[in-house]
Amino acid sequence: MKQEKITKFIKPEEANRKWYIVDAKDQVLGRLAAKIARIIRGKHKAVFTPNMDTGDYVIVINADKVRVTGKRESLKTYFWHTMYPGGVKIKSFSELMATKPEFVIEHAVKGMLPKNRLGRKLIKKLKVYAGESHPHAAQKPEVLSL
Structure with a gap:
């Protein structure tokens, strides 16, 4: 009798x-976001399943100290539309870093996740804070050096 090869699919509640x-101080934005997205998606695990949430939670501190290379500090822009006539809003990277530095990392990671309901579920596993402190000490997070 032939041995059948069976792919093991784990249930979402079985995912450990x-x-x-992650400390974002002096990290390059794109490289940091790519590594965070990989962890949130669960690709670093042997039990990775593309259609399931098997990833881990990531807390990012010092989001206000993330950097970009070259002239991106002045040239990179973020665009959105309010859905009202003439409602185009454009802000530069440096303007957003002054007001909402968390948004910059969230936006970069969100762009690297799937564009479906799984991606919307996964982005909730990212917690970004501008300073050193965070309210997740009870979860006992491990320090991850990227």
Whole structure:
């Protein structure tokens, strides 16, 4: 009798989820976001399943100290529309870093996740804070050096 090869699919409740903390100080934005997206998606695990949430939680601190290379500090722009006539809003990277530095990392990571209901579920596993402190000490996050 022939041996059948069976792919093991785990259930979402069987996924062993951990909490990681990442310090964004002096990290390049795109490289940091790519590594965070990989952890949130669960691609670093042997039990990765593309259609399931098997990833871990990531806490990012010092989001206000993230950097970009070259002239992106002045040239990179963020665009959105309010859905009202003439409602185009454009802000530069440096303007957003002054007001909402968390949004910059969230936006970069969100762009690297799937564009479907799984992606909308996964982005909730990212917690970004501008300073050193965070309210997730009870989860006992492990320090992750990227």
